[in-house]
Amino acid sequence: MTLPSFVGRRRAPDPLHGGAAREAAPAVPVGKISWRTRAKADRSLLIMVLPAVTLLVVFAYVAMLGNVIAWENYSPYTGFLHSPFVAWANFARVFSNPLFLDAVRNTLSITAFQLVFFFPIPIVLALLLNSVMSPHIRTVIQSVVYLPHFFSWVLVVTLFQQMLGGAGLVSQTLRHNGYAGFDLMTNPHAFLVLITMQSVWKDAGWGIIIFLAALGTVSPELYEAAAVDGANRWRRIWHITLPALRPVILLLLILRLGDSLTVGFEQLILQRGAVGPGVSEVIDTYVYYQGVVNGDWGYSAAAGLVKGVVSLALVLGANKVAHLFGEAGVYQKA
Amino acid sequence: MSGQVPEISLDAAVQPVEITPTRAGSQTGAPVRRRRRSKYRPVWEEEPTRLGASGKAVILTCVVLVVVFPLYTVLLTSVSTTAETTRAGGLVTVPGELTLNAYTQILSGGVVTRAVLVSVGITAVGTLLSIVVSVLAAYGLSRPGSFGHRPILFIFLITMFFGAGLIPTYLLVSSLGLIDSYWALILPGAVSAFNVLILRNFFMGIEPAVIDAARLDGAGDWRILAKIVMPMSRAAVAVVALFYGVGYWNAFFNAILYINDNAKWPLQLILRSYVLQGVNLGGGTGSVDVVHGAVTGLPLQMAVMVLAVVPILLVYPFVQRHFTKGVIFGAVKG
Numbered sequence: 001m002t003l004p005s006f007v008g009r010r011r012a013p014d015p016l017h018g019g020a021a022r023e024a025a026p027a028v029p030v031g032k033i034s035w036r037t038r039a040k041a042d043r044s045l046l047i048m049v050l051p052a053v054t055l056l057v058v059f060a061y062v063a064m065l066g067n068v069i070a071w072e073n074y075s076p077y078t079g080f081l082h083s084p085f086v087a088w089a090n091f092a093r094v095f096s097n098p099l100f101l102d103a104v105r106n107t108l109s110i111t112a113f114q115l116v117f118f119f120p121i122p123i124v125l126a127l128l129l130n131s132v133m134s135p136h137i138r139t140v141i142q143s144v145v146y147l148p149h150f151f152s153w154v155l156v157v158t159l160f161q162q163m164l165g166g167a168g169l170v171s172q173t174l175r176h177n178g179y180a181g182f183d184l185m186t187n188p189h190a191f192l193v194l195i196t197m198q199s200v201w202k203d204a205g206w207g208i209i210i211f212l213a214a215l216g217t218v219s220p221e222l223y224e225a226a227a228v229d230g231a232n233r234w235r236r237i238w239h240i241t242l243p244a245l246r247p248v249i250l251l252l253l254i255l256r257l258g259d260s261l262t263v264g265f266e267q268l269i270l271q272r273g274a275v276g277p278g279v280s281e282v283i284d285t286y287v288y289y290q291g292v293v294n295g296d297w298g299y300s301a302a303a304g305l306v307k308g309v310v311s312l313a314l315v316l317g318a319n320k321v322a323h324l325f326g327e328a329g330v331y332q333k334a
Numbered sequence: 335m336s337g338q339v340p341e342i343s344l345d346a347a348v349q350p351v352e353i354t355p356t357r358a359g360s361q362t363g364a365p366v367r368r369r370r371r372s373k374y375r376p377v378w379e380e381e382p383t384r385l386g387a388s389g390k391a392v393i394l395t396c397v398v399l400v401v402v403f404p405l406y407t408v409l410l411t412s413v414s415t416t417a418e419t420t421r422a423g424g425l426v427t428v429p430g431e432l433t434l435n436a437y438t439q440i441l442s443g444g445v446v447t448r449a450v451l452v453s454v455g456i457t458a459v460g461t462l463l464s465i466v467v468s469v470l471a472a473y474g475l476s477r478p479g480s481f482g483h484r485p486i487l488f489i490f491l492i493t494m495f496f497g498a499g500l501i502p503t504y505l506l507v508s509s510l511g512l513i514d515s516y517w518a519l520i521l522p523g524a525v526s527a528f529n530v531l532i533l534r535n536f537f538m539g540i541e542p543a544v545i546d547a548a549r550l551d552g553a554g555d556w557r558i559l560a561k562i563v564m565p566m567s568r569a570a571v572a573v574v575a576l577f578y579g580v581g582y583w584n585a586f587f588n589a590i591l592y593i594n595d596n597a598k599w600p601l602q603l604i605l606r607s608y609v610l611q612g613v614n615l616g617g618g619t620g621s622v623d624v625v626h627g628a629v630t631g632l633p634l635q636m637a638v639m640v641l642a643v644v645p646i647l648l649v650y651p652f653v654q655r656h657f658t659k660g661v662i663f664g665a666v667k668g
Contacts, residue, residue, distance in 0.1 A: 035481070042481040044555040048474030049486055051467045052525045059506070059522045060493045066502030076505075125397070128390060133374040143654050144398050150576075150646045152584030154602045158610045158639060159404050162425060169407060172424040201400065209657060220376065227378040233386075266587050270606065284500065291501040292591065304499035312496050 070302035083298070090302035100303055103286040106279060110263045113192045115256060118199055122207030123249065127241065129208060130215045142212075145205025153266040156202050160194070161185050185271070191279045195267060214248045215241065250325055258318030261311045283307045405643070412436055412636035419632045436637035446604055446638055452516070453583060453601040457645070460520040460582040465575045467525055472533035473559045478542075490527040504591055518592035519585065519600070526581075529574045536570035537563055569656040576653040583645055605642050609635040 039046065070090055072083040094100050125145070132138045148156065163169050164184040171181030184194050218240065226236050265284040272280045281289075283303070291300030375381075382390070411419060411426045418430040440446040471490075475483050498506075503522060512518035540563060548558050564571070586602035593599060599607075 038481040042477070045474040045477055045480050046482065048470040048555070048559075052471035052530065053486060053489055055467065055521065055525045056489060056493055056527070059503070059524075060498055061489075063498030063503045063506040064496070066505050067499060069502070069505070076508075128394060131390065132394070133372040135374065141394055141398060142657075143651075144401050146654065146657065147646075147650065148401055150580045150584075150650065151643065152586065152602050152605075154584075154586050154606045154610060155639060155642050158605060159408065161610060162408065162636075163404055167424060169425045169427070172422075176423060205401070224376065224378045227380070233380070233382075269587065270610065273611075287500055292504055297501060297505070301499065301501040304501050308496055308499055315495055 067301055067305050069298050070305045072298050074297040074301070076297070086298065090298045091306065093299055094303045094306055099281070100283075100286060102278075103281045103283050104261075107261055107263055107282040110192065110195065110282065111256075111260045114196050114199060114263075115253075117196050118204065119253065119256065121200055121204045123211055123245065125204060126208040126211035126215060126245075127237065130212065130241075142205075142208075145208070147205070148202045149206035151202065153202075153264070153270060156198055157267065157270045160198055160201075164194075186274045188275045188279045191271075191275045195264065195271070198267060199264065210248055210252070211245060214245055218244045251322060254318045254322045254325075255315075258315040259311070260314060261307050408636045408639050412633050412640045414633055416631060416633060424632065425636075436633040440634060440637055440641075445599075445608075446601070446641070448597065449599055449601040449604040450641060452598060454645075456516055456519050456600060457579055457582040459516075460524065461575055461579040463520065464524050464526075464529075464578040464582075465571065468530045468533055468574065468578075469559075469564070469571060471525070472530050473537055473555070473563060475530070476534045476537035477555075478538075490530055494527045507592055513592055514595050514598060515592075516598070519588050520582070522588070523581065523585075526578070529577055533567070533570055533574055536567050540566055572653050573656050576649060579649065580646060601638075601642055605638055609638055 066080065068080060069083065071085060071087060072080075073086045073089075074080070074083045129138060129141060132141065151159075161168060165171070166181065166183030166185070168183075168185075171183065175181045184190055187194075222240050223236055226240060231239065261283055263282050263284075265282070268280050268282055269285050269288065272285060277285075277289075284307070287300045287304040287307070290296045290303065294300075407425045407427050410429060413432050413434060413436070414422075414426045414429075415431045415433050415435070418426050421430070422428075441450070474480075475487055475490075477483070497503075507513070507518050507522060512521070544562060544566075545558055548562050553561070584602060586600070586606060589598075589600050589603050593603075
């Protein structure tokens with residue numbers, strides 16, 4: 001998830017929109033245009049934004065206010081306003097609950113595992129694909145590897161079950177040839193491997209898109225000059241391609257770190273039953289089960305809020321680190 | 335040779351000069367066979383080694399097969415007879431006796447048919463709503479210096495960094511009385527700030543002179559959006575519509591949360607229950623008529639999987655070519 005870097009960016013004032021009026025001390029006095037006039041001038045733009053803002057206000061901001069139940073002993077019958085206030089009791093329970101800490105541990109180990117075994121794959125794939133000369137072949141491969149990104153997690157997990165499950169194709173073939181079959185889908189010890197394989201299958205192809213775009217910006221003359229100077233294929237990759245990818249790699253890495261607490265919720269909740277919560281319970285699934293399933297609303301809201309706040313801090317911190325590395329980061333200060 | 339104009343290939347003129355055209359080198363009579371040089375390979379680049387080239391080909395073929403093969407077996411099994419799956423002991427990999435019974439069976443009314451209709455309806459209504467609201471918001475925020483665009487932009491931005499959390503959102507939706515309503519599957523996620531920003535960025539990339547010219551000719555913002563901006567942004571709108579559409583089509587967890595009534599389940603939930611969790615589609619509720627079906631079990635399940643993929647496969651080719659046009663990356667880099 002990356003967003004454009006417009007926060008704080010100064011744009012040229014647009015005289016048609018009274019933009020000049022906001023400049024602190026215009027060299028040519030424009031005359032102060034009242035906000036009423038400007039709002040009226042931009043009336044249609046404001047009307048256009050209204051539906052989206054309304055939806056966001058209701059389903060993001062009003063919902064955000066619902067987090068007050070983290071400080072309440074909330075019950076749906078008494079409601080937000082009349083449930084007893086319990087101060088930080090829910091948070092205290094969150095941090096002292098071994099199940100929550102297990103969920104945190106699972107979340108972090110999944111993130112770490114995927115950072116090592118998932119993250120590099122799109123880079124390698126992009127390099128491979130970039131070296132394919134024929135644009136037709138390249139387009140075909142690209143279309144094929146992007147495709148699983150658009151499949152639902154239900155479908156992906158079901159496909160894996162059909163291939164690698166106990167009655168899956170691989171087991172079936174093994175048994176047919178006199179070997180013992182296996183069931184990867186219900187084995188808690190192999191769960192990390194399984195979900196990483198699923199993530200790779202679904203999203204590694206899509207992951208190359210950003211690297212290919214970065215590779216596309218490298219001037220071919222650099223390669224030519226290097227080749228003329230006697231740099232072989234590998235040296236060209238090392239000295240031209242990889243440095244060109246460096247900002248993107250670094251940015252994505254930092255973003256992923258900032259997003260450490262979020263791992264595939266839908267993917268995991270689909271398989272929680274098969275492998276058990278011991279290995280598959282992550283923070284998000286924990287919040288769901290404690291809240292919606294067990295009805296411990298205030299407590300689960302507190303757990304969710306802790307995750308949200310820590311995630312926010314991580315993302316902002318990650319962005320700061322990106323700046324330290326001299327990269328653009330997700331957003332920029334002016 | 336009678337009267338035929340010798341064909342002059344333009345390609346030949348452009349083609350890089352072969353560096354080693356010395357076929358005369360083979361003085362023994364038998365012509366030395368040279369590998370054809372790819373016409374896309376720049377002159378300065380060395381030919382890949384035979385090992386390197388074949389290694390690359392093998393890897394890329396494997397990558398493509400890993401994506402395509404599971405889909406192929408699923409599709410093949412869905413059109414195979416039950417006898418064929420019994421013979422294969424599971425999924426069918428070699429085409430044998432084919433039948434479309436599985437499809438006629440699940441589409442002739444019943445659980446799956448209803449779920450398909452629900453999913454199609456939600457996807458159609460949801461995508462339309464989302465794209466209209468997002469395009470309007472994106473345009474409303476894309477005019478530099480317009481009244482209040484910066485605070486409004488922040489309303490969008492914040493939702494990307496801090497979500498309300500699962501529990502408060504659930505409680506909000508339920509207190510709005512949307513439980514068991516299809517709107518619960520549409521409204522909470524109808525606006526994605528990220529998609530709005532992709533569109534906004536694309537709109538901002540449009541040459542301001544074009545828009546200013548239209549404005550001087552008396553066109554208002556609505557007309558500019560409809561007549562100038564939209565026609566120029568088809569690719570971006572198509573990609574964002576795909577993102578939204580795929581999101582609606584693939585969503586299953588919101589239905590777990592908000593839809594208690596099985597009769598209102600979307601297809602992904604049917605897929606999860608009847609295929610992933612292996613609840614028998616043929617029996618029980620009598621929703622699927624097994625009487626006239628020569629097909630049960632596996633082919634039926636695989637047919638449900640195919641149904642879950644088909645809409646994506648139908649839309650994908652039309653939108654896929656836009657991915658490479660930098661719609662996404664352009665937005666990403668701001």
